[in-house]
Amino acid sequence: MAVLLLAEVNDGELALDATAKAVSASKALGDVTVLAVGASAKAAGEAAAKIAGVSKVLVAEDALYGHRLAEPVSALIVSLAGDYSHIVAPATTDAKNIMPRVAALLDVMILTDVTAVVDADTFERPIYAGNAIQTVKSKDEKKVITFRTSTFDAAGDGGSASVADAATAEDPALSEWVEDSMAASDRPELTSAKIVVSGGRGVGSKDDFALIEGLADKLGAAVGASRAAVDSGYAPNDWQVGQTGKVVAPELYVAVGISGAIQHLAGMKDSKVIVAINKDEEAPIFQVADYGLVADLFEAVPALTEKL
Amino acid sequence: MKVLVPVKRVIDYNVKVRVKADGSGVDLANVKMSMNPFDEIAVEEAIRLKEAGKAEEVVVVSIGVKQAQETLRTALAMGADRAILVVAADDVHTDIEPLAVAKILKGVIDEEAPGLVIAGKQSIDNDMNATGQMLAALLGWSQATFANELDIDGDAAVVKREVDGGLQTIKVKMPAIVTADLRLNEPRYASLPNIMKAKKKPLDEKTADDYGVDVSPRLEIVKTSEPEARSAGEMVPDVDTLVAKLKEKGIV
Ligand SMILES: Cc1cc2nc3c(=O)[nH]c(=O)nc-3n(C[C@H](O)[C@H](O)[C@H](O)COP(=O)(O)OP(=O)(O)OC[C@H]3O[C@@H](n4cnc5c(N)ncnc54)[C@H](O)[C@@H]3O)c2cc1C
Numbered sequence: 001m002a003v004l005l006l007a008e009v010n011d012g013e014l015a016l017d018a019t020a021k022a023v024s025a026s027k028a029l030g031d032v033t034v035l036a037v038g039a040s041a042k043a044a045g046e047a048a049a050k051i052a053g054v055s056k057v058l059v060a061e062d063a064l065y066g067h068r069l070a071e072p073v074s075a076l077i078v079s080l081a082g083d084y085s086h087i088v089a090p091a092t093t094d095a096k097n098i099m100p101r102v103a104a105l106l107d108v109m110i111l112t113d114v115t116a117v118v119d120a121d122t123f124e125r126p127i128y129a130g131n132a133i134q135t136v137k138s139k140d141e142k143k144v145i146t147f148r149t150s151t152f153d154a155a156g157d158g159g160s161a162s163v164a165d166a167a168t169a170e171d172p173a174l175s176e177w178v179e180d181s182m183a184a185s186d187r188p189e190l191t192s193a194k195i196v197v198s199g200g201r202g203v204g205s206k207d208d209f210a211l212i213e214g215l216a217d218k219l220g221a222a223v224g225a226s227r228a229a230v231d232s233g234y235a236p237n238d239w240q241v242g243q244t245g246k247v248v249a250p251e252l253y254v255a256v257g258i259s260g261a262i263q264h265l266a267g268m269k270d271s272k273v274i275v276a277i278n279k280d281e282e283a284p285i286f287q288v289a290d291y292g293l294v295a296d297l298f299e300a301v302p303a304l305t306e307k308l
Numbered sequence: 309m310k311v312l313v314p315v316k317r318v319i320d321y322n323v324k325v326r327v328k329a330d331g332s333g334v335d336l337a338n339v340k341m342s343m344n345p346f347d348e349i350a351v352e353e354a355i356r357l358k359e360a361g362k363a364e365e366v367v368v369v370s371i372g373v374k375q376a377q378e379t380l381r382t383a384l385a386m387g388a389d390r391a392i393l394v395v396a397a398d399d400v401h402t403d404i405e406p407l408a409v410a411k412i413l414k415g416v417i418d419e420e421a422p423g424l425v426i427a428g429k430q431s432i433d434n435d436m437n438a439t440g441q442m443l444a445a446l447l448g449w450s451q452a453t454f455a456n457e458l459d460i461d462g463d464a465a466v467v468k469r470e471v472d473g474g475l476q477t478i479k480v481k482m483p484a485i486v487t488a489d490l491r492l493n494e495p496r497y498a499s500l501p502n503i504m505k506a507k508k509k510p511l512d513e514k515t516a517d518d519y520g521v522d523v524s525p526r527l528e529i530v531k532t533s534e535p536e537a538r539s540a541g542e543m544v545p546d547v548d549t550l551v552a553k554l555k556e557k558g559i560v
C-alpha cells in the first residue's frame with residue numbers, strides 16, 4: 001500500500017499544520033509520498049520533506065498550477081495515481097474542490113472529511129452536521145480521501161524524505177484565475193489556532209466586532225464567527241465556523257453572542273474548553289459550554305479583555 | 309441558454325437527527341423533509357439569470373425516492389420551468405452516492421444540453437460536498453465551486469468563490485458546473501399563486517435504468533453511531549470568576 005498526499009500549498013508556502021495532520025492520519029495506510037503543487041512549490045516540497053513519516057516528496061512546479069485550479073491539478077493527480085492505493089489530502093477548501101474531481105476521473109467514490117481510519121478500507125466520517133458518525137467500508141480499489149484536520153495531531157518534524165520533480169500533465173484549459181481578495185492577518189490561522197474567539201449576531205454590527213477582535217488579540221487567538229454574523233456582514237466569509245464553514249478544535253473556544261445552533265456546534269464542539277457569553281440563559285450554547293456566563297457582551301467582553 | 313439545477317430532498321435543517329438504535333442509520337421515517345438549503349440558493353440563482361435575460365429556461369432535476377416530487381414542485385413554485393424526477397430508490401433510507409448521482413445527472417445533461425449547471429455546494433444530510441465536482445469530471449467540464457457571486461460574460465462564467473483565505477475569482481469556460489455557497493443570494497419564498505401554478509408545470513418521471521446507471525453503492529455502511537455527547541459544565545457568576553477558572557485550568 002502507498003499513499004499520495006496532496007500538500008496544502010498557498011502562494012508557494014507549505015501550510016505545515018494541515019499537511020502534517022494529514023500525514024499523521026495517513027500513517028496506517030502505507031508509505032507516504034507528498035505531492036507539492038503550485039506555480040511555486042519547490043520550497044513547500046522541501047518543507048514537507050522534513051515532516052516525520054514522509055518517505056518521498058514530488059514537486060510539480062509550473063505556471064499551470066498557479067492558484068491550484070481544479071481541472072489541471074486533478075489531471076496531474078490522476079496521471080500519478082497508478083502507483084498509489086490511497087490518494088489523500090487535508091480537507092481544506094482547495095482539496096474539497098479538487099479531490100472529488102479526482103475520484104470521479106478514477107471512477108471511485110470520494111470519502112470526505114474522514115475523522116478516523118479504522119483500517120485500509122474502513123473509515124469514520126461525520127454526517128448530519130456531526131449528529132451521527134458513519135463507519136463506511138470502501139469497495140473501490142483506490143481510495144480518495146480528505147481528512148478533517150481538527151481530529152488528528154500534526155506529525156512532528158525530523159523527516160528527511162527525498163525530493164523529486166513530477167512531470168506536468170496536460171492542460172485542460174477550462175478555467176483561469178482572475179484575482180484573490182484575501183485579507184492579510186497577523187493572527188493565527190483559524191483551523192490551527194490554540195485559542196479561537198468567535199462572535200455571533202449578538203455582536204450587532206461590524207464596528208462592534210472590534211470587541212471580539214480585541215479580546216482575540218489579547219489572547220493571541222484567531223477570530224471566528226457564526227453564519228449569521230457573516231451573512232450580516234459583521235465578519236468575512238473565511239471566519240465562519242460550522243457545518244458549512246471551518247471546523248475547529250482549539251484548546252479554548254470563546255463563543256460570544258452566539259446562540260449555539262447545531263450547524264454552529266458542528267464546527268466547534270470538539271474544542272477542549274468552551275466558554276460561552278450570552279445574555280439569554282436559555283441559549284443552547286450553554287449546553288456544551290464548560291463555563292457559561294450570562295451577561296451583556298458589551299460589558300463582559302471589555303471587562304474580560306482588560307482582566308486577562 | 310438553458311440552466312439545469314439538481315435539487316436534493318433532505319431532512320429539514322431544523323429537525324433533530326436521531327440515530328437508529330440498531331446502528332443501521334439515521335431515522336428518516338416521519339420526519340420533515342425539505343429542499344437542501346444550498347439547492348434553494350442554486351434554484352434562486354438560476355431564476356435570477358432567467359429574469360436578467362441571461363437564461364431562457366430553468367430545468368430542475370432530483371434523483372431519489374418518488375416523494376422528491378414535492379421538492380421539485382417547490383422549485384417550480386419558486387420559478388423553475390420544468391422538472392425531471394429520476395426515481396432511483398424505493399425507501400427514503402436508501403440514499404444514492406454522489407458518484408451515481410453524478411452519472412445519472414450526466415445522462416440527463418447529455419439529453420438536455422444545458423449551458424450551465426448550478427448545484428448546491430453540499431447537502432446537509434451526508435455533507436459530502438462532492439456531486440458538482442464529480443459531475444464536472446465526468447463531463448470534462450470546468451467547475452467553479454463555493455460560489456459567492458456569479459456573472460455570465462459571453463461564453464464564460466466569472467465566479468467569486470468562498471475559500472479558506474477569503475475570496476477567489478476565477479473565469480471558467482461554459483458549459484460549466486457552479487456550486488452555490490451560502491452568500492450567493494437569499495432565496496425567495498414561493499407565493500401561494502405560484503404554488504398553484506407549479507402544479508401544472510411539466511414534471512417528467514424517469515428511472516436510473518433509463519440512463520443505464522448502476523446505482524449500487526461503493527461504500528458499505530458498516531454502522532452509524534451517536535457522537536460522544538458533551539455535557540454542560542458550570543455557570544459562572546461574573547467575569548472575575550471566569551478569569552480565575554481559566555487561569556486555574558492553565559489555558560490563559
Ligand atoms: C444550510 C445551513 C448551513 C449553515 N451553516 C452554518 C455554519 O456553518 N455555521 C454557523 O454558525 N451557522 C450555520 N447555519 C446557521 C445556523 O442555523 C444559525 O442560524 C446561526 O448559527 C445563528 O448564528 P448566531 O448564533 O450568531 O445568531 P442567533 O441565533 O441570532 O443568536 C444570537 C445570540 O446572541 C445573543 N445576544 C444578543 N445580544 C447579546 C448581548 N448584548 N450580549 C450577549 N448576548 C447577546 C442572543 O441571546 C442569541 O443567543 C447554517 C444554516 C443552514 C440552513
Ligand SMILES: Cc1cc2nc3c(=O)[nH]c(=O)nc-3n(C[C@H](O)[C@H](O)[C@H](O)COP(=O)(O)OP(=O)(O)OC[C@H]3O[C@@H](n4cnc5c(N)ncnc54)[C@H](O)[C@@H]3O)c2cc1C
Pocket residue numbers: 127313314315316317332333334344346347369370371372401402403404405406409426427428429430431432433434435436437438439440525526527528529
Ligand atoms: C448502502 C448505503 C446506504 C446508505 N444509507 C444511508 C442512510 O441510511 N442515510 C444516509 O444519510 N446516507 C446513506 N448513505 C450515504 C449516501 O449514499 C451518500 O453519501 C449521499 O447520497 C451523497 O452525499 P450528499 O448527498 O451529501 O452529496 P453532496 O455532494 O454533498 O451534494 C451536493 C449537491 O449535489 C446535488 N445532489 C446531490 N444528490 C442529489 C440528488 N439525489 N438529486 C439531485 N441532486 C443531488 C445537489 O445540488 C446537492 O446540493 C448510504 C450509502 C450506501 C452506500
